[in-house]
Amino acid sequence: MFSFVAIDFLSKKYQNSINMKKIISLVFLLSAVGWVMADSGEPLTDSVRSFPIENYIFKADRNTDPSVDHSKFEVLQQPFENAHELTAACLSCHTERDKEIMATSHWKWEREEYIEGKGIVPLGKKNILNNFCIGVAGSEATCTRCHIGYGWKDKHFDFTEPTNIDCVVCHDNSGTYFKGKGMAGLPDPSVNLNVVAQSVGQPTTANCGVCHFWGGGGNNVKHGDLDVAMLDCSREVDIHMGRETEEMSCVDCHKTEKHQMAGRVYALSSENHDRVTCAQCHTDKPHKDQILNDHNLRVACQTCHIPVYAKANATKLWWDWSTAGRMDENGKPTHENDAYGNHNYLSIKGNFVYDDHVIPEYFWFNGLANHQLITDKIDTIPVQINSLYGSYRDKGALQASKEPSKIWPVKVHRGRQPYDTINMTLIQPKLWDKEKGKGAYWTDFDWDEACKKGMEYVGQPYSGAYGFVETEMYWPLNHQVSPADKALKCVDCHTRNKSRLASLTDFYLPGRDRNAFLDGFGLIAIIGAIIGVIGHTVLRRYLGRKCFFQEESKQ
Amino acid sequence: MERVYIYKGFERIWHWSQALIIGFLGLTGFEIHGSYSLLGFDFAVRWHTYAAWALVILIVFAIFWHFTTGEWRQYIPTTKMLKEQFMYYIGGIFNNAPHPTNKTVYNKFNPLQRMIYLGLKILVIPIIVTSGFLYLYFQYPKFGIEFQSLEPIALIHTFGAYILIAFVIAHVYLTTVTGVKSLSSIKAMIFGWEEMEEEEIKIVVEEEMEVALKIIRSKLDAGDERSAILDHALEEVEGKLGVQRETYFRDAISQSSAGYFCISKDGYYKEVNDAWIKLYKYDSRDEIIGKHYRLSRSEEDFKELEATVAKVLKGETINHGEVKRICKDGVEGYHTLTLSPVYIDDEISCFEGFIIDTTARYLAEREMMKKKLRLAERQQKKDDEKENN
Incomplete structure (x- = not known):
């Protein structure tokens, strides 16, 4: 009654179709697995050749032979009466370079910067206040040991005189040149100017470092990531400058045109241009892992690749001017050191805290900064010397670069410094003078007099009442990049407890945040x-x- | 204890690879969530992404499979008999027509399962996949579109994950409850064959028979030249179930909602099933066995049927269109009809067939026709009035 033939036929057909399906499914699954496997990237190595590099000449390919031998020029063999004559000799061949120099902020110690709400203001070492030595005004003769000129001892310095330029502080390759203490930028009398003149060349790390390592009165005091140790350091301290690696010098990244150095430090600037970036060599897709590359849209390279700073020597994290002035039992200025040999007290400066291998603090930063000018009223405590702008919500619509804010590693330098308790402004005290009795704090130890003299010098009112106020200053970190294997791992931030980004609470971070x-x-x-x-x-x-x-x- | 083929090859591979992928996604996902540290965050992120893509590919294949095989109907309880149900409500219900959907119409899932799986397919999975894509690609201003915050996306994604975990717990548990033995459902999902009690198998076969008959009926309606309707129905059923036991079919027929009859070559009822008796409104089998089939036809219809029967007795199988029957109480009903000869010792001794009730459809169609005519008349009137004006 029932068609068994059809049943047999059908079951066979059916069996076949099962097999076909199985085969198809298996092929599909295997190909899916294969596709997945093929896409999983190899682990990163820190071999230079393993990631893209552009606009860079490798150590092996560098031509280090100078194109001229300056020792053969007669003009440099003449006896120099003073340093100004040396500069004249330089300019006799290198004409017009003086005009380039005079247009730089290295020369002017100020430049026009736009600050939102304050308009265009001249910002620079000439007039800015920080929370280290506070400011140069009134103490120029000692501070200008770091100026690329000769003779800036007060506000009457002639910025238009070409022979006031100090060429050799940057171009000396002999290593014998150095400026005298309190000599307003003139070389120490012991320096042989002919030796210096005949060995000039491209600036080396040592030339830059003499000021940029030693700023703030000691090695690595200010930046925390610029240390005299970087002249000869391991790859762990600085992967770029390390002796086992590329031994790069400052100007390999800080490219220069017409003596204008690329790069800016936010202690002194407020705008987002002329910056040196990692991407100029490493491209904007340095990682094989797309997820890591995507991070760079909101996370600066530095954040992961500078996991700690002050890796070779300690840096200053706290400077309390309010304790200055304590003398030893003989009534003489004194000093104390911490267990590691760093100053923690100086009569002229007060208390310090130094530390090494410091974990940075992290902030959103869009490249713009505010500055507490000497004319600005104090409206926050701690006073924000140079607050960095940015937030998660800031996607770049409001700034020239159109780039979103990124998370940056920052050294925050905190301290206590004098302010006018009635006018509610920071104070520029006079700190240094050659002689006692001129009101300089470092010679007379009288705050009221130092404040009065300093404020008078800069033409600002002083009420006669001073106090000490807490301040914070922000130094975005850029140097002492670590080897790739020392870079931050995912879980340094993406973790429930002790996330490095615990303080940045204005966004949802997977692994750190949850909704209870x-x-x-x-x-x-x-x-x-x-x-x-x-x-x-x-x-x-x-x-x-x-x-x-x-x-x-x-x- | 017998075994019935329930889950097809693709279905099983799909189910288990999906289970594997979702399990892996859960494992890596909750590591990303920060719940624990197991495989490493970077590994978890990377492989969560790969697994997500694998799942998407699998879903695409599964969607294709569901639509090409019609299996998607398993999840949409209301569309399978929607039309019949609709007709029943607007027509048949008033004439005491049989209910068109049988609650035991064969399906893999009970109504609760259907609801839950459908919810997973159209709600939970889409939400989790969509939020996952947004999580992956719209947290940074990469495509010009960016959400102001990752938080809602992440929370929705996590919410979906919690729902899935709760589902898996209940799901795994319920598989151990439903089968003959606690592991028989899981075994069925692995090997395809489910162990069942005799009773259950009968129900399954019956249900499947009906569906098969209806499908073939509809193909015939659509003009497909197919004869041997019963054989085809059986093939379909066997193909689906893998059951090869004739007895089930006999039982299936006797309990089918399709009416079965067997009439001797001289025209007397030899056998009818319960459905037949119900359709003809008899009280018992004895009332009809031995009676001539003339009884249930009007005079003119009988003549036509007689001619058809003659053809069948010569060996043809006939698919008859809609015919009118006279029930025991004299009320008219409508059904479609198949007739095929039954051979005993190579000689046609009787003929058998199935009837599928179409009264509800017929009446509904008639109502529709009337309504159309009325509308046409009304329109005509309006037009006439316009012309007169």
Whole structure:
């Protein structure tokens, strides 16, 4: 009555179709797995050649032979009466370079910067206040040991005189040149100017470092990532400058055109241009892992690649001017050191805290900064010397670069420094003078007099009442990049506890953040399901039959 | 204890690879969530992404499979018999027509399962996949579109994960409850064959028979030249179930909602099933066995049927269109009809066939026709009035 032939035929056909499906499914699964496997990137190595590099000449390919031998020029063999004559000799061949120099901020110690709400203001070492030695005004003769000129001892310095330029502080390659203490930028009398003149060349790390390492009165005091140790350091301290690696010098990154150095330090600037970036060599896609490259949209390279700073020598993290002035039992200025040999007290400067291998603090930063000018009223405590602008929500719509704010590693230098308790402004005290009795704090130890003299010098009012106020200053970190294997790992930030980004709470960070309500709900859902299962099992056992679900399934 | 083929090859591979991928996604996902530290955050992120893509590919294949095989209907309880149900409500219900959907119409899932799985397919999975894509690609201003915050996306994604975990717990538990033995459902999902009690198998076969008959009926309606309707129905059923036991079919027929009859070559009822008796509104089998089939036809219809029967007795199988029957109480009903000869010792001794009730459809169509005519008349009137004006 039933067609068995058809059944047989059908079951065969059916079996075949199962096999076909199985084969197709298997092929599909294997290809999916293969595709996934093929895409998983190799682990990163820190071999220079393993990631893209552009606009860079490798150490092996560098031509270090100078194109001229300056010792053969007669003009440099003449006896120099003073340093100004040396500069004249330089300019006799290198004409017009003086005009280039005079246009630089290295020369002017100020430049026009735009600050939102304050307009265009001249910002520079000439007039800015910081929370280290506070400011140069009134103490120029000692501070200008770091100026590329000769003779800036007060505000009457002639910025238009070409022979006031100090060429050799940057171009000396002999290593014998140095400026005298308190000599307003003139060389120490012991320096042989002919030796110096005949060995000039491109600036080396040592030339830059003499000021940029030693700023703030000691090695690595200010930046925390610029240290005299970088003249000869391991790859762990600085992967770029390390002796085992590329031994790069400052100007390899800080490219220069017409003596204008690329790069800017936010202690002195407020705008987002002329910056040196990692991407200029490393491209904007340096990682094989796309997820890491994507991070760079909101995370600066430095954040992961400078996991700690002050790796070779300690840097200053706290400077309390309010304790200055304590003398030893003989009434003489004194000093104390911490266990590692760093100053923690100087009578002329007060208390310090130094530390090494410091973990940076992290901030959103869009390249713009504010500055507490000497004319600005104090409206926050701690006073923000140079606050960095940026937030998670700042996607770059409001700034020239159109780039979103990124998370940056920052050295924050905190301290206490004098302010006018009535006018509510910071104070520029006079700190240094050659002689006692001129009101300089470092010679006379009288704050009131130093404040009065200093404020008078800069033409600002002083009420006669001073106090000490806490201040914070921000130094975005850029140097002492670590080897790739020392870079931050995902879990340094993406972790529930002790995330490096714990202080940045204006956004949701996977792995760090959670919604307690949702997690509570999830826990209840899971536990509820488990209790339901247990309860159902118990009821089934108790009632002796699978009554519940069987009833239902037969509907 | 017998075994019935329930889950097809693709379905099983799909189910288990999906289970594996979702499990892996859960493992890596909650590491990303910060719940624990197991595989390493970077590994978890990287492989969570790969697994997500694998799942998407699998979903695409599964969607294709569901639509090409019609399996998607398993998840949409209301569309399978929607039309019949609709007709029933607007027509048949008033004439005491049989209910068009049988609650035991074969399906893999009970109504609760259907609801839950459908919820997963159209709600939870899309939400989790969509939020996952947003999580991956719209947290940075990469495509010019960016969400102001990752937080809502991350929370929705996590919410979906919690729902899935709760589902998996209940799901795994319920598989151990429903089968003959606690592991038989899981075994069925692995090997395809489910162990069942005799009773259950009968129900399954019956349900499947009906569906098969209806599908073939509809193909015939659409003009497909197919004869041997019963054989085709059986092939379909066997193909689907892998059951090869004739007895089930006999039982299936006797309990089918399609009416079955067997009439001797001289025109007397030899056998009818319960459905047949119900359709003809008899009270018992005895009332009809031995009676001539003339009884249930009007005079003119009988003549036509007689001619058809003659053809069948010569060996043809006939698919008859809609015919009118006279029930025991004299009320008219409508059904479609198949007739095929039954051979005993190479000689046609009787003929058998199935009838599928179409009264509800017929009446509904008639109502529709009337309504159309009325509308046409009304329109005509309006037009006439316009012309007169």
